Amino acid sequence: MTNELEHDRPDRPGSAGYGALRPDRTGQAEAFDAIGGRYDEAFPHKDGQVEATDWLVGALPAGARVLDLGCGTGLPTARRLAEGGLDVVGVDLSARMVALAREHVPEASIHQADLADLRPGGPLDLGRFDAVTAFFCLLMLPRAEIPLALRTIHHLLVPGGRLALSMVEADVDGFAIPFLGSTIRVSGYLRDDLLQVVDGAGFDIVDETSYTYAPSSAEVPPEIQIFLRCTRRE
Numbered sequence: 001m002t003n004e005l006e007h008d009r010p011d012r013p014g015s016a017g018y019g020a021l022r023p024d025r026t027g028q029a030e031a032f033d034a035i036g037g038r039y040d041e042a043f044p045h046k047d048g049q050v051e052a053t054d055w056l057v058g059a060l061p062a063g064a065r066v067l068d069l070g071c072g073t074g075l076p077t078a079r080r081l082a083e084g085g086l087d088v089v090g091v092d093l094s095a096r097m098v099a100l101a102r103e104h105v106p107e108a109s110i111h112q113a114d115l116a117d118l119r120p121g122g123p124l125d126l127g128r129f130d131a132v133t134a135f136f137c138l139l140m141l142p143r144a145e146i147p148l149a150l151r152t153i154h155h156l157l158v159p160g161g162r163l164a165l166s167m168v169e170a171d172v173d174g175f176a177i178p179f180l181g182s183t184i185r186v187s188g189y190l191r192d193d194l195l196q197v198v199d200g201a202g203f204d205i206v207d208e209t210s211y212t213y214a215p216s217s218a219e220v221p222p223e224i225q226i227f228l229r230c231t232r233r234e
Contacts, residue, residue: 017148018119025093025114028140031182032072032094038180039097040075048211048227049135052164053077055207055229056131057084059162064130065089067156068108069115070137074101077133078108089126091115093140116145119152131162138165139186143173146187150201154232163203163230167194168223169210191226203230 032039053076056066062085068078071090078101081088088108092098098112115137117124132153138146153163170188177186189197191210198205207229214222 018116018122021145021148023114023116023141023145027182028184029093029095031179031184032092033096034182035180036096037073037100040073045213046076048166048209048213048225050076050080051209052135052166052227052229053080053133054084056133056162056164057081057086060084060086060130063087065127066131066133067091067126067129069132069134069153070140071101071110072097074104074108074110077135078105078110081133082107089129091118091126115141115149115152118156119148120155126156128158129156129161130158131164132157133164135164135166136168139168139188140184141187142185143187143189147197147201150198150203154202157232159232159234161232163228163232165198165228165230167226169194169226170223194226195228198228198230202233204233205230 057080065087066081068081068088068090071078071092074090078088078090082105088105090101090108090110091113092101093112093114095112098110101110113124116122118126134153138149141149157163168188169191171190173187174185176183195205205228209227211225212222213225
């Protein structure tokens with residue numbers, strides 16, 4: 001247990017962890033509050049997300065605990081997980097998204113919180129999970145924080161737990177972009193760099209797929225989406 005905590009504690013004294021980082025979310029939550037349900041209209045086809053979610057539903061026993069990070073409106077992930085008989089907990093920074101998720105997936109437990117709140121020793125302890133989904137939510141973090149977020153996810157998972165992760169392939173860090181009438185800051189990696197970061201956080205990648213995706217909104221450019229299916233190393 002000592003070794004696990006030493007690996008997992010992104011806030012431990014002397015580490016380059018959350019204790020040394022001051023996450024800036026200015027404008028991020030407000031942008032998604034303003035976007036609301038238009039997000040699902042702009043991104044109606046979520047094949048990669050659905051396939052990764054179905055992987056978890058098929059692999060986990062009924063009642064297994066799953067954390068949906070950046071749950072958004074709850075569609076399709078949280079609802080699909082709940083319909084699959086899993087115990088779903090959702091987290092999102094946007095109050096509007098949380099309200100929509102609670103409406104769409106009333107059987108899930110949805111929290112308005114920052115991913116950083118879930119770090120070891122952080123202000124919100126939701127327990128441990130058999131699986132975590134993180135579909136595009138890490139895009140909203142600066143690069144310096146993404147490894148810390150992945151180590152937090154590692155801490156939240158039981159040994160051998162599963163992670164379904166997606167990112168947009170892009171060599172950017174905190175880059176401001178127009179997004180459905182708002183402005184958000186996004187970060188990303190090129191494929192090989194992303195794989196290295198995920199591996200370094202203590203995950204084995206068991207499957208990788210990519211999609212060229214063209215959102216229905218002309219305001220959002222086409223993108224390459226990378227989906228990773230991972231397991232937490234013991």
